[in-house]
Amino acid sequence: KCPRPMSRPEATVFAQWRFLMLTLLMCAWLLLAPLFSADWRVQLLLEAFMLVTVLVTVWANPQLSRLRNALIVLWLASVAGTLLSIATTEHPAWRWSRTLELLSLVPLMAMLAAGMLAFVLRERTLTLDSIFATIAAYLLVAVLFAQIYVCMITWNPASFSLPVEVANRPVHLLQSDMTYFSLVTLATVGYGDILPATSTARMLAMIEAVTGQFYVAVVVAIFVGMYSSQRRR
Numbered sequence: 466k467c468p469r470p471m472s473r474p475e476a477t478v479f480a481q482w483r484f485l486m487l488t489l490l491m492c493a494w495l496l497l498a499p500l501f502s503a504d505w506r507v508q509l510l511l512e513a514f515m516l517v518t519v520l521v522t523v524w525a526n527p528q529l530s531r532l533r534n535a536l537i538v539l540w541l542a543s544v545a546g547t548l549l550s551i552a553t554t555e556h557p558a559w560r561w562s563r564t565l566e567l568l569s570l571v572p573l574m575a576m577l578a579a580g581m582l583a584f585v586l587r588e589r590t591l592t593l594d595s596i597f598a599t600i601a602a603y604l605l606v607a608v609l610f611a612q613i614y615v616c617m618i619t620w621n622p623a624s625f626s627l628p629v630e631v632a633n634r635p636v637h638l639l640q641s642d643m644t645y646f647s648l649v650t651l652a653t654v655g656y657g658d659i660l661p662a663t664s665t666a667r668m669l670a671m672i673e674a675v676t677g678q679f680y681v682a683v684v685v686a687i688f689v690g691m692y693s694s695q696r697r698r
Contacts, residue, residue, distance in 0.1 A: 484595075512543065536577065543566065543573050563619050574606075584598055610650070
């Protein structure tokens with residue numbers, strides 16, 4: 466039998482909570498990724514998570530056809546990079562394929578974060594879903610910088626100082642380490658257990674910290690303006 470089409474009330478409920486569900490999915494991915502024992506599973510899980518994020522962002526911006534096409538192309542490119550990286554795990558060219566995979570994810574995540582913020586600005590009203598859209602975009606920016614850090618470690622293991630030796634650390638756990646460092650840097654917490662050890666790594670961490678501060682200031686200003694406008698109406 467054909468599945469029953471979603472009724473209008475059901476579609477409305479999903480539309481109101483889509484970014485909340487996406488944020489919960491991001492948190493689940495952050496918690497579960499370090500528990501997998503194989504790197505290829507983490508890579509495929511990340512691509513599945515990216516696909517869901519693309520679908521939610523496209524759903525929230527139906528009028529932006531160019532954004533939809535660009536996101537689909539970038540996601541397919543990232544999938545190709547991931548499959549190539551998995552296929553060349555024991556090959557000398559693994560570093561190049563791993564770099565292609567990581568760097569293909571960076572523009573995809575950047576456009577996804579931009580699409581979420583475009584949804585918030587277009588709504589012009591403060592809703593719970595718009596708040597979670599900014600949270601999802603914030604987490605996505607952290608994962609974006611994490612991909613750049615992992616790429617740096619792939620070519621220069623001395624780029625960061627970790628509590629354990631990079632050479633003895635599985636690749637998927639390095640991904641978790643850099644995601645943790647990225648979130649801590651974006652929030653400007655600075656625990657100090659992971660430190661950038663090269664000039665390039667320090668500069669990128671500095672750029673991410675400034676981005677995190679600027680992001681929070683701009684989002685708070687936007688929400689205050691929306692709330693004031695709603696109160697006046």
